[in-house]
Amino acid sequence: MLRVIKQGVMASIQDIGRFGYRHYGVCRSGALDPFAVCLANMLLDNPPHQAVIEITIGLAEFEFAQPCNFALTGGCLNAKLADRPIYPGWRYYAHAGDKLTFATSASAQRAYFTVQGGFALEPTLSSYSTDLQAGFGGHQGRALQTDDCLNYQKSSTELAPLGVKQPEYKKQVRVLKGPHCDKLPAGSFEQLINAPWTVSEVSNRMGSRFSSASLLSHNVAIATQAVHPGVIQVPPSGEPIVLLNDCQTTGGYPIVATVIDADLRMFSQLGANQQCNFVECDLTQARKASDKLSAHLAQFNLAKNNN
Amino acid sequence: MLDAHSYLLGENALVVALHTDKPSPSEQRRLFALTVSLQHSNAFLDIVPAKASVTAYLADPSQYQYWLKKAMLLWEESEEVAFNVQTHHIDAIYGGEHGPDLMDVAQRLNLSAKQVVECHSEYTYQVEFLGFLPGFAYLGTLPDPLQLPRKSTPRKQVPKGSIAIAEDLSAIYPSSSPGGWHLLGHCSHTLFDPTANPPSLFAPGDKVIFIPNKEGIC
Numbered sequence: 257m258l259r260v261i262k263q264g265v266m267a268s269i270q271d272i273g274r275f276g277y278r279h280y281g282v283c284r285s286g287a288l289d290p291f292a293v294c295l296a297n298m299l300l301d302n303p304p305h306q307a308v309i310e311i312t313i314g315l316a317e318f319e320f321a322q323p324c325n326f327a328l329t330g331g332c333l334n335a336k337l338a339d340r341p342i343y344p345g346w347r348y349y350a351h352a353g354d355k356l357t358f359a360t361s362a363s364a365q366r367a368y369f370t371v372q373g374g375f376a377l378e379p380t381l382s383s384y385s386t387d388l389q390a391g392f393g394g395h396q397g398r399a400l401q402t403d404d405c406l407n408y409q410k411s412s413t414e415l416a417p418l419g420v421k422q423p424e425y426k427k428q429v430r431v432l433k434g435p436h437c438d439k440l441p442a443g444s445f446e447q448l449i450n451a452p453w454t455v456s457e458v459s460n461r462m463g464s465r466f467s468s469a470s471l472l473s474h475n476v477a478i479a480t481q482a483v484h485p486g487v488i489q490v491p492p493s494g495e496p497i498v499l500l501n502d503c504q505t506t507g508g509y510p511i512v513a514t515v516i517d518a519d520l521r522m523f524s525q526l527g528a529n530q531q532c533n534f535v536e537c538d539l540t541q542a543r544k545a546s547d548k549l550s551a552h553l554a555q556f557n558l559a560k561n562n563n
Numbered sequence: 564m565l566d567a568h569s570y571l572l573g574e575n576a577l578v579v580a581l582h583t584d585k586p587s588p589s590e591q592r593r594l595f596a597l598t599v600s601l602q603h604s605n606a607f608l609d610i611v612p613a614k615a616s617v618t619a620y621l622a623d624p625s626q627y628q629y630w631l632k633k634a635m636l637l638w639e640e641s642e643e644v645a646f647n648v649q650t651h652h653i654d655a656i657y658g659g660e661h662g663p664d665l666m667d668v669a670q671r672l673n674l675s676a677k678q679v680v681e682c683h684s685e686y687t688y689q690v691e692f693l694g695f696l697p698g699f700a701y702l703g704t705l706p707d708p709l710q711l712p713r714k715s716t717p718r719k720q721v722p723k724g725s726i727a728i729a730e731d732l733s734a735i736y737p738s739s740s741p742g743g744w745h746l747l748g749h750c751s752h753t754l755f756d757p758t759a760n761p762p763s764l765f766a767p768g769d770k771v772i773f774i775p776n777k778e779g780i781c
Binding site: 275389515 | 571
């Protein structure tokens with residue numbers, strides 16, 4: 257059993273997301289860095305899409321009631337196991353009564369961890385992810401709270417140490433040109449690409465909002481259409497919003513660009529007031545970037561099984 | 564000239580969009596027919612109709628070129644066939660604490676509260692699409708005499724089950740949430756249950772009829 261001693265800023269159960277229900281208005285939810293979910297699970301030989309705990313900002317504390325192997329991935333929130341520093345990209349062994357703590361970091365926002373065999377949870381609408389707005393999935397449909405307990409299978413055998421290289425989190429994200437650039441004022445897309453953007457403080461799991469010295473203001477209306485994580489909407493105020501996992505399924509603001517799938521994970525670590533650049537790329541480059549991430553997982557699997 | 568075009572949004576979202584922002588009822592029925600033929604292909608993870616478009620998320624993104632063309636052919640062929648439409652009768656209590664904006668709406672529209680209720684409940688709505696919240700259905704089209712802009716200050720908490728109007732649409736809040744629509748009444752139907760299959764009472768294309776309950780204004 258894992259007991260939540262301090263929930264911190266926010267901790268929630270997530271997996272790679274909920275698919276197939278968008279036509280009912282059900283959002284994806286899921287970890288902002290699904291790649292970190294796969295790595296954490298693979299470090300423990302779990303199925304890659306099993307649930308993990310997403311720690312946002314940090315200041316959280318957990319206690320392992322039984323011994324187990326666990327893996328830590330994502331950003332470095334200066335975690336400690338039984339007062340000894342531990343690092344993302346590695347698996348560790350916790351003894352009964354060991355405490356896992358997360359501090360904070362100026363350069364990282366989110367960490368992920370899970371246990372060997374996974375937590376005992378029931379999927380809702382084909383996913384373990386917590387839908388924080390609608391209040392279902394995960395653990396009781398909400399973020400974790402102090403004194404929550406999650407069950408897992410104890411393991412008395414300590415696995416050999418194992419680490420994996422995590423692809424870098426960058427402050428440059430590649431985008432594809434969006435469908436409404438001809439409706440927006442001329443040069444809007446170019447301005448998105450050329451200007452340095454700063455993450456605004458009202459960003460959350462629904463979207464990252466950006467500001468800059470000169471904004472992409474407009475008065476263009478479009479018919480409400482389906483949107484998804486990665487879509488960059490521009491409300492009339494001109495502050496572009498990169499939609500993230502908890503975004504609504506439809507939106508009525510013009511779309512200036514979309515973040516490529518492989519780079520969406522960068523937003524898991526971008527905090528308020530940090531700078532970010534958007535770089536134009538094409539579909540072939542976007543596919544190559546996704547293939548590269550898949551190859552990274554495949555290589556790790558191969559290396560792991562050959563050891 | 565073609566009345567629609569197809570494009571890829573991001574890496575795997577295939578969009579068929581009409582050239583108009585306000586589709587005619589016949590175009591809307593053709594969009595639902597297109598949704599059904601795309602569903603039959605089993606090539607998509609999710610298919611999301613909206614106001615003037617259908618977006619289909621490709622299971623195999625490498626097939627996008629084929630589907631950009633194929634989806635347009637399906638659109639051209641799509642007829643206003645009768646597809647499996649469900650009709651829902653919603654037991655609605657209008658006015659009073661159940662519909663705190665009814666009097667204000669009536670005043671702004673130069674109607675009596677009773678006339679607003681009559682007008683809202685004598686019309687059969689169609690679920691144009693869902694969005695905003697799980698199970699939140701955009702019901703079109705609200706009769707002309709009832710159309711008015713959203714509230715200038717949204718409510719921080721709209722109660723679950725509230726029957727609301729804004730612009731040319733009506734809706735029922737499936738769960739409590741912030742919202743800027745005018746609240747005319749309330750119903751106690753469960754609109755979204757994540758443990759049910761399907762989880763949503765309403766599906767795109769369904770018909771909805773409000774039946775005024777004697778407990779409220781009718």
